[in-house]
Amino acid sequence: MSGYYSQIIIITGINILLAMGLNLITGYTGQLSLGHATFMGIGAYTSSLLTKAGLPFYISLLAGVLIASLFGLAIGMPTLRLRGDYLAIATLGFGEIVRTFLNNLSITGGPNGIRAIPLKTDLTTVIILTAVCFYLLYRLQSSRLGKVMRAIGQDEIASEATGVNSSYYKIMAFVIGAGLAGMAGGLYAHYFRYINPANFTFNKSIEILCMVVLGGLGNPFGPVVGGVIISILPEALRNISPVVSQYRMVLYGVILIVMMIIRPQGILGGNGLFINANRKGNFKIFRSVKGAVKNADS
Amino acid sequence: MRILKGSKLTMKFGGLKAVNSVDFHLDNGEILSLIGPNGAGKTTLFNLLTGIYTPTEGNIYMDEKDITGSKPYSIASMGITRTFQNIRLFSDMSVEDNIMMGLHSRIGAPFLGSIIPTPSSIKANRFAKERLDWVLNYLGLYSLRKEKAKNLPYGLQRRLEIGRAIAPEPEVLLLDEPAAGMNPQETNELMGLIHDLRNKGITILLIEHDMKLVMGISDRVMVLNYGEKIADGKPEEVKQNPEVIKAYLG
Numbered sequence: 044m045s046g047y048y049s050q051i052i053i054i055t056g057i058n059i060l061l062a063m064g065l066n067l068i069t070g071y072t073g074q075l076s077l078g079h080a081t082f083m084g085i086g087a088y089t090s091s092l093l094t095k096a097g098l099p100f101y102i103s104l105l106a107g108v109l110i111a112s113l114f115g116l117a118i119g120m121p122t123l124r125l126r127g128d129y130l131a132i133a134t135l136g137f138g139e140i141v142r143t144f145l146n147n148l149s150i151t152g153g154p155n156g157i158r159a160i161p162l163k164t165d166l167t168t169v170i171i172l173t174a175v176c177f178y179l180l181y182r183l184q185s186s187r188l189g190k191v192m193r194a195i196g197q198d199e200i201a202s203e204a205t206g207v208n209s210s211y212y213k214i215m216a217f218v219i220g221a222g223l224a225g226m227a228g229g230l231y232a233h234y235f236r237y238i239n240p241a242n243f244t245f246n247k248s249i250e251i252l253c254m255v256v257l258g259g260l261g262n263p264f265g266p267v268v269g270g271v272i273i274s275i276l277p278e279a280l281r282n283i284s285p286v287v288s289q290y291r292m293v294l295y296g297v298i299l300i301v302m303m304i305i306r307p308q309g310i311l312g313g314n315g316l317f318i319n320a321n322r323k324g325n326f327k328i329f330r331s332v333k334g335a336v337k338n339a340d341s
Numbered sequence: 342m343r344i345l346k347g348s349k350l351t352m353k354f355g356g357l358k359a360v361n362s363v364d365f366h367l368d369n370g371e372i373l374s375l376i377g378p379n380g381a382g383k384t385t386l387f388n389l390l391t392g393i394y395t396p397t398e399g400n401i402y403m404d405e406k407d408i409t410g411s412k413p414y415s416i417a418s419m420g421i422t423r424t425f426q427n428i429r430l431f432s433d434m435s436v437e438d439n440i441m442m443g444l445h446s447r448i449g450a451p452f453l454g455s456i457i458p459t460p461s462s463i464k465a466n467r468f469a470k471e472r473l474d475w476v477l478n479y480l481g482l483y484s485l486r487k488e489k490a491k492n493l494p495y496g497l498q499r500r501l502e503i504g505r506a507i508a509p510e511p512e513v514l515l516l517d518e519p520a521a522g523m524n525p526q527e528t529n530e531l532m533g534l535i536h537d538l539r540n541k542g543i544t545i546l547l548i549e550h551d552m553k554l555v556m557g558i559s560d561r562v563m564v565l566n567y568g569e570k571i572a573d574g575k576p577e578e579v580k581q582n583p584e585v586i587k588a589y590l591g
Contacts, residue, residue: 179456186455187441187448187469194431194442201429204391205505206417206446215452 049166053234055274056169057227062254062266063180064223069252070261071189072209072216073196075127078118078134079224079251081141084243086111086225087232088151091160094233100163104229111225112218114141119217123210138245145240156239157232164234172230176223177267183219184263192216193261246292253299259309268310342369343405344544345390345421345513350399352385352568359385361568362399367513372535372545374555374576377565378589383548384426386565387515390546391423392416418446420512424502424519426548432491436501439490440476443508444469476504480534496527503534513544520551532558552590556580564589 065079086107093103122133145151152158183189194202195209203209232238250273258269281288302309347365351358360382367373375383388394390401392413400409403419411419422443431439448469454462477483480500485493490501499519506514516535520528532554539545549555555562555576562579564572566588572579579585 182456183452186450187445188450188452188455190434190438190441191445191450193434197431197433198429200393200413201425201431202442202445203393203413204417204423204425204429205442206414206509207442208412208414212450 050234051275051278053164053166053169053230055271056173057231057234058251058254058274059173059267059270060176060223060227060230061251062258062270063177064220064227065251066255066258066260066263066266067180067184067192067216067223068220070255070259070265071184071192071196072213073199074213074217075131076134076217076220077131077245077248077252078138079220080243080245080247081134081138082111082115082221082224083228083231083247084141084145084238084240085114085221086228087238087243088145088157088228089225090229091157091232091238092150094161094163095157095159100161100233104226104233107229108222108225111228112222115218115221116214118221119214123213135245138248142240142244145243152239154239154241156237156242158237160232160236160238162233162236164230169230169234172226176226180219180223181263188212196261256299256309257302259311262309262311265309265311272310343367344369344403345546346402346405347386347390347396348400348402350386350389350401351397352382352389352394353397358568360389360396360565363565363568363570365563365570367544367546368561370539370542370544371560372539372547372558374547374549374559374562375565376549376552376555376562376589380567381565382568383565384517385568387423387517387546387548390416391421391515414446417509420509421515422446422506422509422511422513423515424499424506424517426517426521428498428502430490430498430502430505433489435487435489436482436493437473437477437486439501439505440473440508441469443476443505444472445509447472447509472508472510476508480504496523499523499531500534507538507543511543513546514538516545516547516549518548518550520549520554528554 061079061083065076068074068076089110090103090107093106094100118134118137122130125133146154191202191207192212195207195212199209228243254269254273255266256269257272258265258267276294277288277291280291280294287294343366345367347363350360350363350365352360363386365386375386377383385394389396392411392415395410400407402408403421408416408419431442448465451462453459454465477486480503482497482501482504485497490498493501503516503519520531523531528551535545535547535558547555547559559576561574562576563570564579564585571588572582572585580590
């Protein structure tokens, strides 16, 4: 496969990882987070610094996941009482703090960032990690735990009245989402081999949010659809004309506005296109794929 | 035996005393109705008992244990569940998932058990399935179990909310205006249901404006007016109480 296409697939995989994490936070537990790229940045910096210090890639990738999760915990705890727009502003503030630190610390290389990170991310790694994370998250989301998270997003008071410690599950979602973003960051850094604070700003957070909303908030397949579209769209448009490519952020905005008007629940809709089709068994996702194949055969 | 007790419960919102030094008790196995004009503090009292508010003054005891200031979720786990005045279902979730949510205080949702089947999660799932089927059949919702809660007609939504509340086999059930918006036929069915729940051993505290229902099923009636308790006794006594007639019954 040519480098160009494999690069697009790698970017898509990384974006799907990011969107899946945010989907758990925003789509399920209903916490509007505008700082998701920050967790990606934390994962990227942590793993890059560790690989450059000589640690094996997978160890430093894991460390990036853990540190990002830890930050998720740290930001999740104090902001728990905040809801909706208030939480969004708080996560925004968190992103600014981290960006300022990355810009000024000497260990992170300041605005110059980190260069010459070893090339470790390849197509296979990204595909396998994305698939495994998707599968685990899908299991989680269609389990009782996923339903509890969804219930919190729908009505926090009612879920507390049924005995749900909503803070606990909201933090759990934050930690898992942050960890996935950390992994995405690690993969990103070891593919492009150069990172700086500008890679992980508010714009990136919004881009991730776009993927989630576009695909369908609270749908386990939503981030995949949204991630694929948002990753491939600018590349596809690049071939049409460079002008279109330049205005891709504008295009995101336009897509979001149009989506909100014609299909506010996202392409797949918020409630699982496939989930309700077959509730039996644990491997229903594979079964529905198999079913589709069988149908195509006959 | 006192299952639930509140002593000198006061709840202030700014300068307003929504509940003012109310002594309250609920005996094991009874149906107690809480009545009073709008704004009398009935729902505020409910919110105090279920931990949504922490009382400004006073204490709440369950089985003689002080539970003042406990969080709503831990109160639910102690066996006190409730419905809401304006129905609060998980409207985008199915009927069975709503009832499953009600079982949360019994089975939880552990992280590991959600991703891989563990012995305890298998056991929990089996228990949950049994309870779920029982509740669905008991309330006549079995055929609607896959339906989204928001697609149910109003009366069935109320029923489902009760289902969610009784799923974990609570000791105390708090019903906030369960007959609101129901026609006489539905109200009658509801009365039968409440009676039956009491016979199953659930102690019931009820807020209701439908006097036929209140007087028909209550063992005891408590009247609030402007946050203060003005009467507490058998339905026949309360009906005759001049202060209650003046404040509420008219």
